[in-house]
Amino acid sequence: MNIDLLSPSSFDGGHPTDQYAWLRENAPVYWHEEADGQGFWAITRYDEVAGVGREPFVYSSEPTIMIADPEASGLQTHDGEHKMMLMMDPPQHTHFRKIISREFTRGPADALRPRIQALAAKIIDAVIDDGGCEFVSQVAGELPSYVIAELTGIPLDDGRKLYELTEIIHSAPQSLPEGAQMNAIAEMFGYAQQVYQQKLAHPGEDLASQIVHAEVEGKRLDEVDFQLFFMLLIDAGGDTTRNLVAGGLHALIQHPDQFQALREDPSLLPSARDEMLRWVSPVIYMRRTVKKDTELAGQPLKAGDKIVRYFAAANRDPAKFADPERFDIRRSPNEQIAFGTGTHVCLGQHIARVEIDCMLAEIVKRLRDIEIAGDVEWLPSNFISGIRRMPVTFRAASA
Numbered sequence: 001m002n003i004d005l006l007s008p009s010s011f012d013g014g015h016p017t018d019q020y021a022w023l024r025e026n027a028p029v030y031w032h033e034e035a036d037g038q039g040f041w042a043i044t045r046y047d048e049v050a051g052v053g054r055e056p057f058v059y060s061s062e063p064t065i066m067i068a069d070p071e072a073s074g075l076q077t078h079d080g081e082h083k084m085m086l087m088m089d090p091p092q093h094t095h096f097r098k099i100i101s102r103e104f105t106r107g108p109a110d111a112l113r114p115r116i117q118a119l120a121a122k123i124i125d126a127v128i129d130d131g132g133c134e135f136v137s138q139v140a141g142e143l144p145s146y147v148i149a150e151l152t153g154i155p156l157d158d159g160r161k162l163y164e165l166t167e168i169i170h171s172a173p174q175s176l177p178e179g180a181q182m183n184a185i186a187e188m189f190g191y192a193q194q195v196y197q198q199k200l201a202h203p204g205e206d207l208a209s210q211i212v213h214a215e216v217e218g219k220r221l222d223e224v225d226f227q228l229f230f231m232l233l234i235d236a237g238g239d240t241t242r243n244l245v246a247g248g249l250h251a252l253i254q255h256p257d258q259f260q261a262l263r264e265d266p267s268l269l270p271s272a273r274d275e276m277l278r279w280v281s282p283v284i285y286m287r288r289t290v291k292k293d294t295e296l297a298g299q300p301l302k303a304g305d306k307i308v309r310y311f312a313a314a315n316r317d318p319a320k321f322a323d324p325e326r327f328d329i330r331r332s333p334n335e336q337i338a339f340g341t342g343t344h345v346c347l348g349q350h351i352a353r354v355e356i357d358c359m360l361a362e363i364v365k366r367l368r369d370i371e372i373a374g375d376v377e378w379l380p381s382n383f384i385s386g387i388r389r390m391p392v393t394f395r396a397a398s399a
Contacts, residue, residue, distance in 0.1 A: 001018070001019065001022040001026075002019075003019055003022070003023065003030065003032065003042075004019075005019065005032060005042055005285075005308075005310070005382065006032070006034065006035075006067070006382055007382065008171075008172040008174075008175065008380040008381055008382050010382065011284065011378070011381065011382055011385055012378050012380070013378060014247075014378070014385060015281065015284070015312040015313075015385055017312075017316060017325065020044050020310065020312065020313035020316060021316075023042060023044040023313065024044045024045050024313060024317055024318075028043060028044055028045040028048060028297050029041050029042075029043055029048065029296050029297050029298075029299040029301075030042045030043075030044070032308070034067065034068075036068070037067070037068060037069060037306075038306065039306070040067060040287070040305070040306035040307070040308045041296075041299070041301065041305060041306065041307050041308065042308050042310060043296070043297075043307060043308065043309055043310065044310050044313035044314065044317075045297070045313075045314065045317055045319065046314040046315075046317035046319060046320040046321075046337070047319075047320075048296055048297055048309075048314075049309040049310065049311065049313070049314035049337065049341075050314065050337055050341045051341075052288055052296070052307060052309055053286075053288075053309065053337075053340055053341035053342035053343075053344065053345070054341055054342035054343075055342070056089050056090055056093075056342065056343050056344075057089075057090075057291065058290070058291055058292065058294055059288035059289070059290060059291065059307055060089050060288060060289045060290075060291045061086065061087050061088060061089055061093070061288060061289075061344060062083075062087055062088070062089055062289065063087060063289070064087055064287065065086050065087060065286045065287050065288075066287060066383070067285070067287055067306065067308055067382075082222075082224040082225055082228060083228065084228040084229075084231070084232055085097060085228070085229065085232055086232060086344065089343075090343055093343060093344070094343070095216045095217060096216060096229075097347065099210070099211060099214045099216070099221075099229075100207060100210065100211065100347070101347065103151075103207060103210075104347045104348055104349075104350060104351060105350065106350045109350035109351045109353070109354050110350075110354065112147075112351065112354060113354050113358065115150075116143070116147060116354050116355055116358045117358045117361075119143060119146045119147070119358075120143055120355075120358040120359045120361070120362045121362055123138075123139055123142045123143060123146075123359070123362070124139070124362045124363070124366050124367070126138070127139065128366060128367070128396050129396070131393060131394065131395065132373055132391065132392055132393035132394060133391070133392065134389060134390070134391050135246060135249065135390045135391070135392045136242065136246045136387055136388060136389055136390055137389075139245070139359070139363075140241075140242045140243075140245040140246040140249070140359070141160075141163055141238070141242040142160075143241070143245070143355050143358070143359050144163070144237060144238030144239075144241040144242055144355060145159040145160045145162075145163055145238060146159065147237070147238075147351065147355060148233060148234060148237040148238050150206075151206065151207045151233075151237075152195070152206055152207050152208040152230070152233060153199070153204050153205075153206030153207070153208050153209065154195060154208070158191070159234075159238075162188065162191065162234045163234070163238050163239070163242070165184045165185075165187055165188050165234075166188075166234060166235050166238070166239045167239075167379065167388065168180055168181060168184040169181055169184050169185060169188070169235070170239065170379060170381050170383055170384040170386075171379060171380050171381055172380045172381055172382065175380035185231075188227075188230075188231050188234070189227045189231070192226060192227040192230035192231065193223060193227060195208050195226075195230060196212055196223050196226045196227070196230075199212040199213075200212050200213075207233070208226075208230065211226055211229050211230070212226055236346065236347070236348060237348055237351075239282070239384060239386070240282040240283060240346075240352065240384075241352045241355050241356065242386070243280065243282040243379075243384060243385065243386030243387065244276060244277060244280050244282050244338075244352070244356055245355075245356060245359050245360070246386065246387040246390055247276070247279075247280035247282065247385070247386065247387055248272075248273070248276035248279075248280055248356070248360070249363065249370070249390075249392075250372075250376065250387060250390065251276060251279050251280065251327055253370060253371065253372055253392075254327075255327045258272075258327055258328070258329045259370075261329060261330075262329055262360075262364055263364055266361065266364060266365070268329050268330065269357055269360060269361060269364070270357065271329055271330060271331065271332060271334065272329035272360070273353065273356050273357055273360065274331070274334045274336055275327065275328060275329050275331050275334060275336075276356070277315075277336050277338040277339070278315045278316075278321070278331070278334060278336035278338065279315075279327055280312075280338070280385065281311045281312035281315050281336075281338045281385060282338065282384060282385055282386060283311055283338070283340070283383070283384065283385075284310065284311065284312065284381075284382060284383055284384060284385050285308050285309060285310050285311065285382075285383065286308075286309050286311075286340060286344070287306055287307065287308045287309075288306075288307045288308075288309070289304065289305070289306055289307070290302065290303055290304060290305040290306075290307060291303060311337060311338055311340070312385065314337055315336050315337060315338060320335070321334075339352075365397065366396065366397050367394040367395070367396065367397060368394060368395050368396070368397045369393075369394055369395050370392055370393070370394040371392060371393050371394070372390060372391070372392055373391045373392055373393040374391040375389075376389070376390045377389040377390075
């Protein structure tokens with residue numbers, strides 16, 4: 001088996017499930033060479049992937065959650081004094097997360113449901129009479145753009161533009177014009193700087209104002225702290241939801257019996273959503289760095305080693321899921337870990353679930369005979385599994 005989890009081509013069309021299966025069976029802690037780096041341990045079984053996330057004092061999020069070290073990638077996420085919350089360990093991570101954690105708990109997320117339902121209906125209203133659309137940009141990407149724009153108090157068109165930037169940031173550098181990623185990051189930071197100044201002078205009730213005026217251990221966040229926080233909100237707040245909705249519809253179209261079952265019984269929507277999360281697993285991996293010599297699944301690890309957790313591999317582990325290569329919207333139990341585990345479990349998971357449920361409910365209720373109407377184009381990335389373009393046709397359901 002040729003194992004290559006670095007090339008974006010391995011993820012063109014979705015996850016390399018054959019590679020994952022071989023690794024789980026033969027080398028669940030596998031040494032993977034890295035052309036411009038020290039190499040890393042790829043872990044693919046559910047227990048280890050989930051467990052490593054729960055041990056931040058053994059497996060650190062510093063200096064980065066990306067495979068390439070910051071100096072090798074050129075994508076700096078901290079400058080010694082500042083860093084993105086994703087790259088923090090407790091207790092620092094705990095303090096920063098607390099700034100916005102209340103807004104992202106289940107209660108506030110559920111309180112947003114009526115508004116999110118109305119936005120989902122508006123999105124389908126805009127395409128339903130056309131008989132087709134480019135699903136990713138016109139449907140899947142619209143709702144998270146709306147929601148994060150409203151949460152942070154920025155115009156919707158700006159939200160759309162920021163999501164275009166996240167797509168560039170997540171693409172493999174070799175698939176882009178030279179300097180495109182750095183330009184996208186600079187543009188994102190430049191926009192965040194404007195928001196910071198605006199919310200500093202004229203604070204509102206929105207999340208961005210809350211972050212601008214927050215304190216951590218008695219110290220106000222500065223402009224760079226805000227830029228990193230804002231980038232994380234935009235990045236994590238929409239990219240994964242967009243990719244889940246697009247990838248989830250793709251899976252339903254490929255499994256028409258499951259699609260029909262969902263139409264006939266909309267009460268299956270929550271379990272269908274969890275099965276889509278398991279199946280699509282939009283975030284391909286998260287890296288950790290070993291803080292002290294240890295052992296994982298019998299493999300000795302040294303301090304400084306990179307550990308890379310592959311979520312889709314864990315989510316298809318036959319030791320955890322019966323018949324894991326079957327897409328089953330009635331699957332129960334379904335302890336999928338697409339949102340991660342431990343201290344860094346996805347902060348926005350409750351809002352993401354509400355967004356996914358509302359968007360799917362509108363699609364299932366109002367669109368019929370949905371078919372893919374052209375080439376499906378995948379994001380060239382080994383970090384985010386997502387469909388970049390998926391033209392579809394459909395007809396409006398009769399009232």
